Amino acid sequence: MEPKVIINEQRCKSCGLCISICPKKVLRISDKINSRGYHPAELFDNENCISCGFCYLICPDKAIVEVRRPEPVKQGG
Amino acid sequence: MKLIYKAPDTMTEKDTTYCPGCPHGIAHRLISESLEEMNLVKKTVIVWPVGCSVFGYYFIGTDAVEAAHGRACAMATGIKRVHPESFVMTYQGDGDLASIGIAETVHAAARGEKITTIFINNGNYGMTGGQMAPTTLIGQVTTTTPYGRKPEANGFPMHVPEMLATLDGPAYVARAALDSPQHIIQAKKFIQKAFSAQAKRLGFSIVELVSTCPTNWKMTPVESMERARKEVLPVFPIGEFRVIKGVE
Amino acid sequence: MGEKILMKGSEAIAEAAIRAGAMAFYGYPITPQNETPEYFSRRMPELGRTYLQAESEVAAINMVYGAACTGTRVITTSSSPGISLMQEGFSYIANSDVPCVVVNAMRGGPGLGDIAPAQADYFQATKGGGHGDYHSIVLAPHTVQEQCDMMYDAFDLADKYRIMVVVLVDGLLGQMMEPVEFKDWADVKSYKTPDWATVGQGERSNRNIITSLEILPEDLEKMNLKLQEKYRTIEEIEVRFEEYKMDDAEYVITAFGTTARIAKTSVNMARKEGIRVGIIRPITLYPFPYAVIEKRVNQVKFFFDVEMNAGQMLEDVRLGVNGKKPVYFYGRLGGMVPTAEEIYTAFKKQIGG
Incomplete structure (x- = not known):
């Protein structure tokens, strides 16, 4: 499945606000290091993400670029 | 996949100069989103202050001027009076607006200038290293209140929206907070009401945003949001203090 | 040129500024030049132009600064103590390359001093006054007629160099009644918003930013050198005596x-x-x-x-x-x-x- 949260790792300052606010705890600080020396946030559990957008709302750095929600699968024929 | 949120292009791709977890960036995004949604970007002139957001014009992509410390509302008045078709707003911190610039702010409000002010309250002078501001809480330790702010020595915190709401000039006066997604959604609604007050030429509009300063508060970003919620909001409550007819 | 009219200097200067194209006035009352803003307050609304009494000289000059950033012909008038309060704004205006006109009807100082004519603001006017390496063009008329003619020059020079022009007079010129002949009205309808003005990006491909801030010393030096270049040009071709x-x-x-x-x-x-x-x-x-x-x-x-x-x-x-x-x-x-x-x-x- 495509990621529900698109993160611009270069812009992330590792503040942790998105992680603290995530109701499903699907975000974490990654081991990667961006060019400014920060460990960016990453979506490690895409499946359990509910696309609530809290991470987008609290992000001060335009690092959470997009939040998407899967279209409901049409039932029957 | 359906797009729920997309970061606004009006907030530029330039990395901000703000510390990790500083809500200035949240305020910038809310302003950028609101300008885009209300189709105001190309009409906008932002008057930037002296303080941490002194470089704000790098981060929000509109025409901009950089005011002297505290003079943003005067400068905005100067622009708006000769260019009423421009959308003119100031972005100011608590030192800039409530201390050195309080006269300019109060008089712009009293005159009902058709400008909008976004006022960031983080309880201290962030850029200069965390000195006491007019919004510093009683007991709060800053670099110039090392024993905590004491009323007998330093007076009391100033409640700017409550003060301005006593005037007849403002069309919209409110306070919101940036500590949680729910409050941020509400803050955006308040900002849009303030923008509409100007767009409809109803009068002065201002939204105070209760913010944080993790670096100078010596807290993590998450702890500072908690402090804003538990300690600051009881003193600076969220609310709309003046809404005249026609503001939406 | 029209007929000669007998006018008080402090009012004639306002009429001349209006005819020279002043589209906005922001100011704060101070003796001995109150007739000037009072005259503006009567005439500007008649012509559909902007008049605003500010809450202080500090606010007034920053309103001037704001209007100047839109490329509008803007003026303030004051007297020595008020001019002292405006020095911060002058410095910002200088490093922002925006045009405006300031009249200082000098009075006795230092401090509150008195309200009688003086020339003690020469240093302040000519050597900068505010912080930083800057100059304003300073014009000094000696008759009411010259003062009126000079208002046209003041606005033209301000626009030509995107600089603040100070017209340095004193209470004596202000209180004197003399016959004056005004030059033709400036064609204000022909004024266009300059391409550098901050009025909202509109159709422009770039956005305009007016700031006196440049945090990197090597860049601020360049900004300063550009200012100095402008001053050398002015020194070369605008000297009058x-x-x-x-x-x-x-x-x-x-x-x-x-x-x-x-x-x-x-x-x-x-x-x-x-x-x-x-x-x-x-x-x-x-x-x-x-x-x-x-x-x-x-x-x-x-x-x-x-x-x-x-x-x-x-x-x-x-x-x-x-x-x-x-x-x-x-x-x-x-x-x-x-x-x-x-x-x-x-x-x-x-x-x-």
Whole structure:
């Protein structure tokens, strides 16, 4: 499945606000290091993400670029 | 996949100069989103202050001027009076607006200038290293209140929206907070009401945003949001203090 | 040009500014120039232009700064203590390259001083006044007519160089009634918003940012060098002065504004007694006419500088003279205005009369 949260790792300052606010705890600080020396946030559990957008709302750095929600699968024929 | 949120292009791709977890960036995004949604970007002139957001014009992509410390509302008045078709707003911190610039702010409000002010309250002078501001809480330790702010020595915190709401000039006066997604959604609604007050030429509009300063508060970003919620909001409550007819 | 109208200087200057295209006035009351804003407050609404009484001089100059950023012809008028309060704004305006006009009807200082005519703001006007390396163009009229003509020059120079222009007068010129003839009305309908103005991006491909801030020293130095380049151009081509009876002069009086006007009478008194004295009257105090001083150095026996201060332009005269001839000084302070006789007597002392 495509990621529900698109993160611009270069812009992330590792503040942790998105992680603290995530109701499903699907975000974490990654081991990667961006060019400014920060460990960016990453979506490690895409499946359990509910696309609530809290991470987008609290992000001060335009690092959470997009939040998407899967279209409901049409039932029957 | 359906797009729920997309970061606004009006907030530029330039990395901000703000510390990790500083809500200035949240305020910038809310302003950028609101300008885009209300189709105001190309009409906008932002008057930037002296303080941490002194470089704000790098981060929000509109025409901009950089005011002297505290003079943003005067400068905005100067622009708006000769260019009423421009959308003119100031972005100011608590030192800039409530201390050195309080006269300019109060008089712009009293005159009902058709400008909008976004006022960031983080309880201290962030850029200069965390000195006491007019919004510093009683007991709060800053670099110039090392024993905590004491009323007998330093007076009391100033409640700017409550003060301005006593005037007849403002069309919209409110306070919101940036500590949680729910409050941020509400803050955006308040900002849009303030923008509409100007767009409809109803009068002065201002939204105070209760913010944080993790670096100078010596807290993590998450702890500072908690402090804003538990300690600051009881003193600076969220609310709309003046809404005249026609503001939406 | 129209007919001659008898007008008070402080009102004539406002009418001239309006005819010269002032589209906005922001100011704060202060004696001895209150008739000027009062006149603007009557006339500007009649013409659909902007008049606003600010809450302070500090606010007024920042309103001027804001309007200047839109490329609108904007003016404020004040007097010495008010001008002191505006210095912060002047400095920002200088490093933002925006045009505006400021009239200072100088009064006696320092401090609250008094409300009588003085020339003690020469240093403040010509050498910067606020912080940083900057200049404003400074014009010093000596009659009500010249003051009116100069308002057109003030706005034109401000726009040409994107600079603040100071018109330095005093309470005497303001209170004087004289016949004046106004130049033609400026064609304000032809004014267009300049491409650098901050009015909202609109159809422009770039956005405009006006700031005096540049945090990197190497870039701020470049910004400063650009300013200095502008000042060198102004010094080269905008110097203005008047020479009065200088052709055969053996002595020269240097004076500006009101003092120069009084000194003309002193010169005529001397001439009646056969003393060949003339006047060099700087009209632009910045840029200062050093060249004409230099040019006359060999011709005259000494320079005699007269001012209503303790000797401020005196320093520029000395720079021009460069030690080649004596430079004497006569000044009155605190709002005292010298009479023509007084100046003549002081001058004669120097020639041993």
